[in-house]
Amino acid sequence: MVELDDGRIMAFWFAGSREGAADVVIHSSVYNPNAMTWTEEKTVASRRQTQTDVHRYIRKLGNPVPARDATGKLWLFYVSAIGGWSTSAVNLTTSVDQGKHWSPARRLVTSPFLNLSTLVKTPPFFYQDGTIGLPVYHEMLGKFGELLRLDNSGTVVSKQRLSYGRQTLQPLVLIENEQDALTLMRYSGPPPRRARQVASRDGGKHWSAPEPSALPNPDSAMAGVTLADGSLLVVLNHNEVMRDELSLVSSNDQGRHWQVLYHFEDERGWRGRTFSVEAFAENTMRLIEKTDASIENSKAHVAAVRNTMCQGHPCRFQFDYPYLIQARNGIFHLLYTWNRAYIKHIQFNQAWLEARLSAVE
Amino acid sequence: MTGLLSAALAVVAMGLLAGIVLEWKRPWRVAALCTLVLAALLPVAGLSLAGYVRGVVGDLSITTVVVMLLDIGSRVFHRQAVPQKEIITLCGLVVLCGAFLYPMALGATPYDPYRMGYDSYGLPAALLLLGLAAWLQRLFLITFCITLAMLAFSIGWYASTNLWDYLMDPVLLVGSLLYLLRQAATAVMKKRRHRNRRGSWRNNT
Numbered sequence: 001m002v003e004l005d006d007g008r009i010m011a012f013w014f015a016g017s018r019e020g021a022a023d024v025v026i027h028s029s030v031y032n033p034n035a036m037t038w039t040e041e042k043t044v045a046s047r048r049q050t051q052t053d054v055h056r057y058i059r060k061l062g063n064p065v066p067a068r069d070a071t072g073k074l075w076l077f078y079v080s081a082i083g084g085w086s087t088s089a090v091n092l093t094t095s096v097d098q099g100k101h102w103s104p105a106r107r108l109v110t111s112p113f114l115n116l117s118t119l120v121k122t123p124p125f126f127y128q129d130g131t132i133g134l135p136v137y138h139e140m141l142g143k144f145g146e147l148l149r150l151d152n153s154g155t156v157v158s159k160q161r162l163s164y165g166r167q168t169l170q171p172l173v174l175i176e177n178e179q180d181a182l183t184l185m186r187y188s189g190p191p192p193r194r195a196r197q198v199a200s201r202d203g204g205k206h207w208s209a210p211e212p213s214a215l216p217n218p219d220s221a222m223a224g225v226t227l228a229d230g231s232l233l234v235v236l237n238h239n240e241v242m243r244d245e246l247s248l249v250s251s252n253d254q255g256r257h258w259q260v261l262y263h264f265e266d267e268r269g270w271r272g273r274t275f276s277v278e279a280f281a282e283n284t285m286r287l288i289e290k291t292d293a294s295i296e297n298s299k300a301h302v303a304a305v306r307n308t309m310c311q312g313h314p315c316r317f318q319f320d321y322p323y324l325i326q327a328r329n330g331i332f333h334l335l336y337t338w339n340r341a342y343i344k345h346i347q348f349n350q351a352w353l354e355a356r357l358s359a360v361e
Numbered sequence: 362m363t364g365l366l367s368a369a370l371a372v373v374a375m376g377l378l379a380g381i382v383l384e385w386k387r388p389w390r391v392a393a394l395c396t397l398v399l400a401a402l403l404p405v406a407g408l409s410l411a412g413y414v415r416g417v418v419g420d421l422s423i424t425t426v427v428v429m430l431l432d433i434g435s436r437v438f439h440r441q442a443v444p445q446k447e448i449i450t451l452c453g454l455v456v457l458c459g460a461f462l463y464p465m466a467l468g469a470t471p472y473d474p475y476r477m478g479y480d481s482y483g484l485p486a487a488l489l490l491l492g493l494a495a496w497l498q499r500l501f502l503i504t505f506c507i508t509l510a511m512l513a514f515s516i517g518w519y520a521s522t523n524l525w526d527y528l529m530d531p532v533l534l535v536g537s538l539l540y541l542l543r544q545a546a547t548a549v550m551k552k553r554r555h556r557n558r559r560g561s562w563r564n565n566t
Contacts, residue, residue, distance in 0.1 A: 052407055055365045057416025082416050109521035112466050112475045114531055115419040142468025156522050158480045161473045209471070 001325045001333055002066040002074060004098050008032055009325075009333055012044065012064040012076060013343060020060045022047055026078050028099060031345070033331065038345075044102055050080055050091055053104040057082060067124040067132060069152070074099055077108075077120045077134060086140040088119045092154050108156055110148060116140055121170040121221060123325070128178070131157065133204070135183070137169040145171035145185050147204070163210040168196045172222050174255075176230045179203050182255045184234065185210065188219045193240040195222060197255055214258050215249065216240045223322040225332070233353075235264070235322040235334055244268055246319040246336060250357065261356040264334070264346060267317040280315035281306050284339070291344065304341040319344075363518050364420030365402070369411035371421060371532070372401035374429045377436045390437045418532050420519045423510040424455070425533040427502075447502040449544060450495075452537035454503060459534035462525065478523035485511065485524065 001011045009031040016024030026045040029038045044064075051058040062079035069075065074095040081088040091105040110118040117140035124134045127149070134148040145162035162171050167189035175181045181204060185196040197213040200206060215222075217236050220243050224234035231252040238247035238260060248262040270283070284302045288295055295301065309315055322336040330350050338344040376397040377383070385393065401411045421429075428451075435441050466475040477484045488507050495503035510527040513519070519526065 048407065051412075051416075055362065055408075055412050055415065056368075056419075057408060057413045107520060109420070109519070109523065109526060112462060112478075112523070112525050112530070114417070115521075115526075138468060140467065144468040146473075156479070159473070159476055161471060161476070164468045164471045166468065 001323055001335060002068045003325065003327045004030070004068070004074075005072050006098075007327065007329060009327065010066065010074070010099050011038075011323075011335055011343075011345075012066055012078075013335075014061055014064060014078075020081075022060065024061050026061055026064045026076075030099070031333070033327070033329075033347075044076065044099075045078060045091075045093060045105060047080070050105045053093075054080075054091060054107045056107070059083060062088060063119060063121050065120045065123055065134075067126070069126065069132070070130065072096075072098070075124065075132065075154070076102065077124065078105075079119050082116075085119065087116050088139070089115055090118050090120055090134075090136065094154065106154070108148070108150075108154075110136065110146075110156060110159065111138070113140065118146075119169075122172045122223070123323075125173055125175060127204070133173065135162075135171040135173050137171060137185075139169065142166050143169045143188055145169060145183065145198075147171070147173070160204075160207065162198050162207055163196065168210060170221055172224055172234075174224050174226050174232050174234075176226055176232070176254065180230075180254065182232065183207070184213060184215065184222055184224070184255070186217065186219055186221060187212075191240065192216075193218055195236070199254070213255060218242055221321045223324040223334070223336075225324055225326045227326075233324070233332075234258070235324050235336070237320060239268070242268075242271065242316070242318075243320045244271065244317040246322065248356070259360050261353070261360055264336075265317070265319040265338075267319075270317065275315065277306060277310050277315055280310060291338075301342070305339045308340040364520060365409070365411050365415055367421035367426050367519075368415035368418065369398060369401035369409075370426060370429050370433075371414055371418065372410050373397040374433055376400075377433055383436055387438070394433070394437050419530070420521065420526065422530040422533055423513045423518070423527045424451075424506040424529055425536075427506050427509065428533065428536070443502050445544075447500050449541065450500050451503050451506065452540050455529055455533055455537040456541065458529055459531070459537075462529070463531065463534070475523065475525055478525035488524075488528075 001009055004010055010028055012028045014024050014026050025043045027041040028044045029041045031038050047058050047061050058080045059082050064076055064078035067075045076093050077090050079088045080091055090108045092108055093102045093105045095102045109115050117138050118136050120136055122135045124132050127133055130152055132150040136148055137145045143166050144164045145168055147160040147162055148156055149158040151157050162183055167187055168185040170186045172184045179201055181200045183198045187196045194212040195215040195217040196210045198207045198210050216239050218241050220237045222234055222236040226232055233250050235248055237243045245266040245268050246264045247260050249258045249260050251258045281302050284305045288298050288301050318339055320337050324334045326332050332348050334346045335343055402409050431442055462474050492504045492507040514524050514527045
């Protein structure tokens with residue numbers, strides 16, 4: 001998600017017949033906060049078009065992350081791969097007309113190993129000199145986080161290692177102030193499953209060694225923002241086991257302690273229970289109605305969820321891949337994958353957040 | 362597009378490995394070379410053969426391009442432009458550098474030598490010294506590759522802004538390893554044959 005010049009929110013995601021299919025394209029849609037409506041989805045990048053633009057074979061497309069610079073120009077970084085996700089590379093396309101048209105994509109060169117295995121998932125940010133910080137991660141042989149620095153023409157000018165080894169990915173950079181930043185990373189190693197963290201106290205010149213954070217996480221994606229007072233707000237699956245709940249947590253001491261403010265989703269009660277497809281469908285219907293009572297054709301929605309979440313294994317709930325931004329008017333927008341069938345949009349404001357904070361204190 | 366040319370060169374080099382071409386007369390060999398270049402670059406269903414190769418191997422380093430050109434030249438014109446000793450030394454150097462660069466770049470340690478290729482004076486300085494040392498040792502191929510790679514880097518020949526990508530790539534590393542192994546095997550075989558010949562002569566007396 002990225003906020004446009006006029007305050008509308010533009011979202012990007014990849015979708016197709018299945019993950020990794022050749023028909024997967026990068027979609028976008030624009031949210032009008034006044035009308036509270038999303039536009040029809042539009043294709044921003046396809047496999048074939050990207051392949052033509054970068055003059056090389058591409059098998060599939062993946063994660064997109066957008067950014068908007070001080071001039072209003074939109075930057076969209078997205079993943080393409082020639083095989084599994086470990087063979088990924090990052091492509092860049094830009095728009096100077098608020099996403100109406102996009103430039104031909106070009107390939108970022110980020111790795112000496114055939115330029116393979118660099119992926120994006122978390123939001124880029126801007127350094128004080130206008131250069132872009134792009135958190136990326138590597139997945140071939142090792143799994144580790146890195147930070148690319150791009151100049152205002154989109155050229156990679158430097159990179160920094162945030163972690164190393166085979167267990168950390170998807171770095172989420174939370175900038176607290178001019179000097180301090182905390183980066184959280186998804187941890188894919190053996191239990192105990194705690195997100196990893198590294199910190200910088202010199203404006204990103206150096207980063208500490210990775211260490212376990214106080215955040216439990218079942219090796220799933222996280223999203224977050226820094227509030228005006230420097231405290232941190234993160235959305236994640238706040239448990240070590242499954243993605244069946246999605247929580248909002250906050251820290252006002254640079255990530256040393258976190259408190260759970262809210263559960264956007266919480267289906268942990270179904271864990272370990274054997275339940276029928278019908279029971280799953282019934283609960284899904286309840287969740288859909290709770291999300292939006294005015295939703296039309298809810299039975300079709302339930303059928304779509306059942307198709308994705310009950311295929312080849314017992315039915316389960318899954319709420320993941322959150323993406324959180326705070327708009328200039330202070331409203332928070334959260335998107336996440338809802339049972340791998342839909343994207344759910346939640347917005348909340350500062351007053352609601354403060355009420356949650358005072359409720360837990 | 363410069364990267365696509367390097368991939369096209371790889372296609373040509375692979376095509377020329379087909380032994381039958383090498384037995385043709387020179388005009389036919391040149392014709393085969395031109396046909397391979399065209400075949401590599403001609404788009405079929407929106408993408409050329411070079412595009413497919415580039416999808417897998419990326420943009421090949423300047424050193425790889427030089428080595429491939431030498432190889433193609435020697436196959437088409439049946440002339441070895443560079444003494445074997447120089448090629449062996451270059452391959453040895455590539456293997457050493459690869460053993461240093463790739464494991465660390467793939468996350469084995471907190472230190473990432475690939476970063477040196479972006480914003481450090483250390484790598485260009487080391488290359489300058491290496492190029493000079495190679496020149497003094499009359500290993501001109503190494504000096505030539507380093508000079509050309511640094512020149513290509515300074516004019517932004519490829520999309521990469523990292524000097525390492527102009528110096529070497531995994532294809533070159535694998536090729537160098539195979540070449541060295543082949544040379545070692547040939548040397549061992551030769552030694553063994555020589556010893557056997559000596560042995561049979563002794564037996565005959």
